[in-house]
Amino acid sequence: MKVVDELATGDEKREFAELMKADSALEEEYRSFKEIKEVTDTIMFKDLPDSYWEGYWQGIYNRLERGIGWIFFSIGAIILLAFGAYHFLIDFFMSETIALLVKIGVAVGGLGLIILLVSIIREVLYARKHERYKEVKY
Amino acid sequence: MNERYIEFSNDKLMELAKNNDLQAFKALVERNGKKAYLLALKLVGDPADAQDISQEAFIRVYNSRKRYDEKKPFFSWFYTILSNLAKNHLKKGKVRLRYRRRTRDEREAVGADFAVSPEYILESNRIKERVWKAIEKLPFEQKEIIVLRHFEDLSYEKIAESIGIPLGSVMSRLYYARKKLKEILGSESE
Numbered sequence: 001m002k003v004v005d006e007l008a009t010g011d012e013k014r015e016f017a018e019l020m021k022a023d024s025a026l027e028e029e030y031r032s033f034k035e036i037k038e039v040t041d042t043i044m045f046k047d048l049p050d051s052y053w054e055g056y057w058q059g060i061y062n063r064l065e066r067g068i069g070w071i072f073f074s075i076g077a078i079i080l081l082a083f084g085a086y087h088f089l090i091d092f093f094m095s096e097t098i099a100l101l102v103k104i105g106v107a108v109g110g111l112g113l114i115i116l117l118v119s120i121i122r123e124v125l126y127a128r129k130h131e132r133y134k135e136v137k138y
Numbered sequence: 139m140n141e142r143y144i145e146f147s148n149d150k151l152m153e154l155a156k157n158n159d160l161q162a163f164k165a166l167v168e169r170n171g172k173k174a175y176l177l178a179l180k181l182v183g184d185p186a187d188a189q190d191i192s193q194e195a196f197i198r199v200y201n202s203r204k205r206y207d208e209k210k211p212f213f214s215w216f217y218t219i220l221s222n223l224a225k226n227h228l229k230k231g232k233v234r235l236r237y238r239r240r241t242r243d244e245r246e247a248v249g250a251d252f253a254v255s256p257e258y259i260l261e262s263n264r265i266k267e268r269v270w271k272a273i274e275k276l277p278f279e280q281k282e283i284i285v286l287r288h289f290e291d292l293s294y295e296k297i298a299e300s301i302g303i304p305l306g307s308v309m310s311r312l313y314y315a316r317k318k319l320k321e322i323l324g325s326e327s328e
Contacts, residue, residue, distance in 0.1 A: 001309045004316070005287065007294070033316045036323070039269045040288040044260040045176050048185070056171045057164055060196050067197070 004033045140165055148212040156203045163203075166212075167196050174220060180285045181224035182231075183274050185258050191227060195220040210299075217300040225278050272322040280315035287312055 002008040003016045020027040093103055143151060143165035151169075154162035174195060179188035198219050199206075206215060259266060273284055286292045286300065298305045 001312050001316075005294075029317075029320075032320045036269060036316060036319055037288060039265055040273075040284070043266050043270060043289070045179055046258045046260050047172060048175065048189070052189075053171060056193075057167050060167055060193050061164075063193065063197055064200060067201070 004030065004037055149208070152199075152203070152206055152212045152215075153208050155200065156206050156208075163200055170216070171196075174216070177217075177285070177290065178220060178224060179258060180289055181221065181278075181282060182227055187227060187231075191220065191223045195223055198223075213296075214300045218302065221282060221301075228278060268323065268326065269319075272319055272326070275322055276315060276318055279311065280318055283308065283311045284315050284319070 002012060008016065016030075020030060092098065092106065140161050143162055146154070146162070146165070148166060148170065151162045151166040155166060171192065174192035175188055178191040178195070179185060182188055182191060195216065199216060206212075259270060273281060276284065282301065283297065286297045287294075292300065294305055294308045298308045301308070303311070
């Protein structure tokens, strides 16, 4: 490989030349690798227009800013929802006007919902742990 | 770019960004944006996806800046993030590609080359296109080593550092990648 990449030392080059003389398959392989290298050396890729690069940083900055915005929004929403749920449950179960049977129904239904959620979350976590491509990280 | 940062190396800029210097991070993005885009383009072969991936890579660099190890070069760390994004993107894209291939097959003759001619190659000709399409057919690990050696002109040591494999593995992976490339090109010309 070093010879193809022109990284071999003088001794290595000489040694490789000797090997090539004795092995025509090796010589053929070397030539084909060299040809591929010569073609790839001439392949250039088109750049994007300058207008794109002018807004490149702004695009990244906007996405970073939005990410931070979403984190704060999510934290706020979770706090508000937890607060609302807590007060709803207190008012609901402490209420004297709501029948005991309704309270039991809501409690049992809520318990079922919690079990279902825990089960789904556990399944998702298990699937993630045993994922085939888990070595592929973001 | 802010003049204050012109003299700084990428490693130094990243070190400053780690300490919440947003202007240093901006300088880092402005300096490396094109390189990141072109690298992503070579890995995923689509300009729009390459734009997304290169931007996302910088966002992840910033979000995980506190984990940056100053002893290691910035490029290696950045490349790991970019390459993982590209790899994941291609994996997800396989589903889309399978669907596209199926619908295309319905329209076109079986065995026809459905790949779009790479318009993002400068001064393209038949030989360059053939070689590039063959590179695109390589498995990701082989494609990335060809990209890093042939297009980015990285030394074996730099490649080893960027991919996180031993030096010997770089040479053997490069050998098998070239061999596979030769096979693909050979089978196409038959």
